[in-house]
Amino acid sequence: MSNQEATKNNKKSNFSVFDFLYKYGTILTIILLIIFFTFTSSTFLTQSNIINILRSISIVTIIAIGITISLSVGGFDLSAGSVASISVAVVISMFVWYQQNTVVAILAALAIALVCGAINAFMIVKIKVQDMLMTLATMFVFQGIALTYTKGAVISQNMIMANGETAPGQISESFGQIGKVPWIIIIMLVVVLVVHVFLTYTKHGRYMYIIGGNMEAARLSGINVNKYRILAYLLSAAFAAIGGIVLGSRVMTAEVNAGAPYLMDAVAAAYIGFSVGGSGKANAIGTLVGAVLIGILQNGLVMLSVPYYAMDIVKGTVLAFALALTYYKKR
Template sequence: MKAANVSSRKGFDFIEFLYKYGTLITIVLLIAFFGVVTDNFLTQSNIITILRNISITTIIAIGLTLSLSVGGFDLSVGSTASLANAVVISMFVWYSQNIVVSILVVLILCALVGVINGFLVTSFKIQDMLMTLATMFIIQGVAQTYTRGATISQNMIMPSGDYAPGSIPAVFGALGKEPWLIIIMFVAVLLVHLLLNHTKYGRYMYMIGGNPEAAKLSGIQVRKYRFIAYVLAALFAGIGGMILAARVMTAEVNAGSPYLMNAVAAAFIGYSVLGSGKPNAFGTLIGAVLIGILQNGLVMISVPYYATDIVKGAVLALALGITYYKRKH
């Protein structure tokens, strides 16, 4: 009888429970709290606003998730989004290109960024975070040099004194409005979820992220998959940057940089969703939802915008604490 009681007490692990369901419980509690203390939090329009606000963060975070899945960490995704934002608007406004050409140019450029990141990380054996920190500054500088540190917009005055000849197509602008940007976000999450969880390539990427030496001994081409992960990360960052451009219809200097930390937080919070313990697309989406609810709710209860980073940092620290505690135990 005593042994049975001991067994039953050991059967429930509170840390394990928090690890698996803590993020989801936190979201439910936040929804309940903000729903009670505000009048408009649970309205359909506000829910759409939250989804709209997290869409760009989620798309960029999905790319970051791919780099994390192979044991990497791409800090340049925010700068890549800024570059994509600047180039796509300039293609319309400066060069009067159509939407197909403009998007293709941006995707090729972002793929090139991913190729450079992948080559440097896999060839020079420098820690991913340090290498992409360097490329982050380079890409950021390239974007600023390209735009001359100015905002690109329709009817802007060019250095010659003339007005910019091109205009942004209405169909491109529609991509930055609901429901399209929300649909694009969910499609991105679904594609990466399927890749990582339902293909052999995803299994290889997780194996590399877990133990690259063992993966190499198993015959997996570690350098190849790490290289591909960085290319895909840059492409998703580019898509996020273009969606941002479609949303605001201008290209601001370093417009994508503020999304980096939210993307990092979303991806790392995702580690603990349902006890995954690894980078995953569904968890990244849930992490972005948590951040979006926090930001939206705190604004609605009149918390100063500069204080929201304190809350986001605390939530990220808690998620990381639980994740790494479980890894050590």
């Protein structure tokens, strides 16, 4: 009998250790990485480098927040990077090709993104295509639309148009300020705070979590499941657009498929956020912490002169570990 009690106590002890790592492992990892990179590089923990890390994760975090909202209803949006690409192309082209002002350019990018979100929502909610498969398909469709719209070229000031003339428009100075410090960091923090309040403290956010937990139970309890799922994909597209707009302001050009490289980091940040604080669900604060972890890793590895082509190995490993923690906890 005493041996059985000892075994039970050992199991409880092991579970408590795992539970602690599940809840605080991400924070602990960030602290350990900061200590390690501080000792290996004298410039890591300087004010300028901290600002650089925050600036580098801003666009990833904003796009990841949209993915977080789709995850909250039990969905998933793989098309976010492509929507960001379209948004960059549209917002920059409004200035360079059509000589529009900042408000019109931003509204045009948001409108196109919402159309993309509506297409996802219709196919997933009404036609009932599985979300990951549908957004995988639209990821390629939207990527193709972005390439077709730009004709596979970079959109920039004073570019040579197809007719041989120079593009007539200029990007406004006010738009250029959006992608600079401190505004790019402020926008990121405001987005995180607003979505955190929305998901945590409003009935609509709580309904989304209920839907994500058990869709059929939510439907039986009287929640309009379809309405909130549609809203989630519209918001996901909107935040992808905001990320794209900020990216366009930061680089002042529309590169080919500019938003695509941000998808993997955004997905990793959103999934890492599941375990932050032991929440076990998609949440805005956790997503920010996940983005900080990725940003610190990238920044520190660059300082250690790790080749850029090895970065995806590290990011993929971190994502795999986060998924392992999340799904093991759900067992």
